[in-house]
Amino acid sequence: MSSTILIISNDLKRCPLHTEQKDGMHLKTYFASNAAEAELQIKKEHPHLILVALDNAGIEPCSFSRHILEKKPAVKIMFFTTSEELTLTLDSLKQLLPGQLEKILVPEKALNEPNPSSAKKQGRFDNDGLIGNSPELQKIKEIILKIAPTCSTILLQGESGTGKEVIARSIHAHSNRKNGIFMPVDCAAINESVIESELFGHTRGAFTGADRNTLGLIRSSDGGTLFLDEIAELPMLLQSKLLRTLQERAVKPVGSSKIYPVDIRIIAAANCNLAEAVKKGSFRQDLYYRLNTVTIYAPPLRERLCDIPLLCTHFTAKLIGEGYPRKNITPEAIAALCSFNWPGNIRELENVIRRALTLSKGDQISPEDLSIPTGETDHAPRPCKTEPASMAFHEKEAIRKALNHTTGNRRAAAKLLGISEATLYRRIKLYSI
Numbered sequence: 001m002s003s004t005i006l007i008i009s010n011d012l013k014r015c016p017l018h019t020e021q022k023d024g025m026h027l028k029t030y031f032a033s034n035a036a037e038a039e040l041q042i043k044k045e046h047p048h049l050i051l052v053a054l055d056n057a058g059i060e061p062c063s064f065s066r067h068i069l070e071k072k073p074a075v076k077i078m079f080f081t082t083s084e085e086l087t088l089t090l091d092s093l094k095q096l097l098p099g100q101l102e103k104i105l106v107p108e109k110a111l112n113e114p115n116p117s118s119a120k121k122q123g124r125f126d127n128d129g130l131i132g133n134s135p136e137l138q139k140i141k142e143i144i145l146k147i148a149p150t151c152s153t154i155l156l157q158g159e160s161g162t163g164k165e166v167i168a169r170s171i172h173a174h175s176n177r178k179n180g181i182f183m184p185v186d187c188a189a190i191n192e193s194v195i196e197s198e199l200f201g202h203t204r205g206a207f208t209g210a211d212r213n214t215l216g217l218i219r220s221s222d223g224g225t226l227f228l229d230e231i232a233e234l235p236m237l238l239q240s241k242l243l244r245t246l247q248e249r250a251v252k253p254v255g256s257s258k259i260y261p262v263d264i265r266i267i268a269a270a271n272c273n274l275a276e277a278v279k280k281g282s283f284r285q286d287l288y289y290r291l292n293t294v295t296i297y298a299p300p301l302r303e304r305l306c307d308i309p310l311l312c313t314h315f316t317a318k319l320i321g322e323g324y325p326r327k328n329i330t331p332e333a334i335a336a337l338c339s340f341n342w343p344g345n346i347r348e349l350e351n352v353i354r355r356a357l358t359l360s361k362g363d364q365i366s367p368e369d370l371s372i373p374t375g376e377t378d379h380a381p382r383p384c385k386t387e388p389a390s391m392a393f394h395e396k397e398a399i400r401k402a403l404n405h406t407t408g409n410r411r412a413a414a415k416l417l418g419i420s421e422a423t424l425y426r427r428i429k430l431y432s433i
Contacts, residue, residue, distance in 0.1 A: 004028045006047035008038050025307055032158040034320040035064065042072065043173075048198065059178045067317040077157035083345030084335075129166040136299045140167060147294050148174035153246065154292045156269040158298030161345030164269040164354060165229060167298060172225040180224030185217050188410065188425045196238055197254050206255025214284060218251050231268040232277050233290070233410060233421075239284045246290050248352045265293070272408055282409070301342040315353045324357040329365045344432025351432065352368045365402045396431045401426065403433070 010033055030045050048069065065077050130137060146156065148171050154165040172182045173339075190198050197206075201216025218226060228234070232235045234242065246266060247249055260321070268291045276296055277283035301308070312329055320326050321375040328338075333356075342348055347359060360369035398417065406412035412425040427433075 002031065002399055003049070003071075004045050004047045005049045005051060006030050006032060006041050006045065007036065007051045007053075008032045009033075010034075014367070021190065035323075042068065042075075047075065049078065050086040052077065052079050054079050063211065067321055068299055070317075083327065085416075092389075108114055119130050128261055130163070131311050132304060133310065134304040134307045137307060138302045140296060140298070141170075143294075143296055144170050147171065149176060150301035151265060152293045153265070153291055154267045154293065155274070155295045156267065157274065157295060158272045159270075159300050159345055160428065162298040162300055163346050164271075164298050165227065166226070167296060168227045168267045168269065171267060172227075172265075175225070177224050181221055182225050182227065183217055183221040184227045184229060186229050186425075188233035189422055190421060191420075192235055195235070196241070199238065200241065200251050200253055202254035203256045206253075210255070214253075216251065216253060217246060218264065219260060219262055222262050225265045227269060228266060228268045232270045232272050232274060234282055236282075236284065239287050243284065243287045246287075295353055301345045304340050308349070309334055311349060312337065314351060315350045316357070319354055319357055325363075327357055327360065327363050329353075329356075330367075333365050333367050334372060336372070338374050346375050347429075348432040396433065397428065399431070401425055401431060 005027065007029060009031070030041050030047065032041050038050075042050075044102075052064065068075060068077065112251070130141060144167070152166075154171060156167055158164055168184075169182060172178060185199070187195070196218070197210075197214070199217050201214045202208055202210050203217055204213050211249075228242075241252075248259075249263065250261050252259050274283055274288050274292075278285045278288050283330065312334060315327065316327075337349070339350070344351070355371050356365045356369045360366070399413070400414040400415045403410070406416060410424055410428075411421055416422045421426075
């Protein structure tokens with residue numbers, strides 16, 4: 001049996017990595033230097049005890065503890081101030097091995113049980129990424145619990161910023177592959193000239209500059225989950241090669257005559273209607289049918305406005321834990337957020353809260369501190385009538401017009417604007433278009 005401890009400290013030199021073992025009992029120790037690293041370790045290692053340095057920059061003890069305990073009610077949190085105090089604590093814990101330590105650290109084993117099959121049996125959704133209690137989100141959670149243990153290929157459809165990657169990560173976390181890698185791939189952000197090599201790998205000498213063999217992202221995901229975001233942006237030639245990989249569960253690297261078996265689950269996502277893309281001839285019909293084993297629709301935020309208060313609480317706690325000022329959102333500000341149309345969805349909401357925490361005065365966030373228009377039916381940003389419009393405003397409007405003119409075709413829009421696809425994609429995410 002084992003008990004796991006996470007130590008959060010800026011000064012990792014004073015925290016030597018070690019694993020203690022006695023009479024079949026392990027005491028495993030992991031480390032993080034900030035709140036973001038701590039979040040990753042908590043999700044990965046499921047610690048029973050968290051030791052936090054009080055002088056750790058970017059972590060406010062009360063908000064951090066509340067944020068963690070909301071997700072892991074059974075975890076124990078302790079604070080230390082000096083390396084001597086940390087050493088004394090760890091030495092004391094070692095003395096408790098083997099039997100007593102488990103009783104102290106894990107009094108409620110069921111609450112900390114990370115096994116997805118156990119969660120499924122109890123009908124529990126054990127993941128903190130999908131925030132909200134709306135009927136739309138509850139339906140998605142129910143679907144995840146049903147499909148996660150299977151090997152089905154999954155297609156996620158929904159607008160940009162609706163949390164498709166969060167859904168994909170939840171599926172992975174509830175699956176039998178949860179201990180394997182989750183590999184997110186943004187198909188729109190990879191240059192078309194290298195995307196085949198990035199996905200399928202290549203052999204040395206396959207092309208100019210190929211000075212060594214590479215596995216590629218697909219083979220690097222072996223035993224885990226490959227998340228192909230913006231799948232509609234994948235060139236037609238690679239759609240054919242991806243289809244063969246799905247059918248044969250094997251990969252042929254660029255420049256190689258060998259075929260390598262892979263054990264992966266593929267989750268694909270698109271913010272356009274893939275069925276319409278098939279009709280237009282920009283997406284292969286056979287690949288669409290192969291991906292469309294199970295489809296999950298990620299609803300836009302405007303269809304689940306009742307989740308906004310919980311999302312605000314989540315983002316505020318998260319950002320405060322990252323070092324942003326500690327502030328409360330007034331009921332009036334929450335009401336204003338709930339009345340907005342959110343064209344940029346959840347991503348836009350997080351950015352609005354981030355900006356408000358940074359720029360608002362005092363310890364309260366009021367409606368005037370929110371970077372959203374009020375009392376308007378068209379929620380596109382407008383320049384001030386008495387001041388010149390910003391370059392960002394003109395750039396955003398130019399991108400909107402180009403996308404409208406090309407009916408959402410990003411390659412054509414990028415060509416029309418005279419910029420690369422990667423640059424266009426970054427601007428779309430920056431402006432939450």
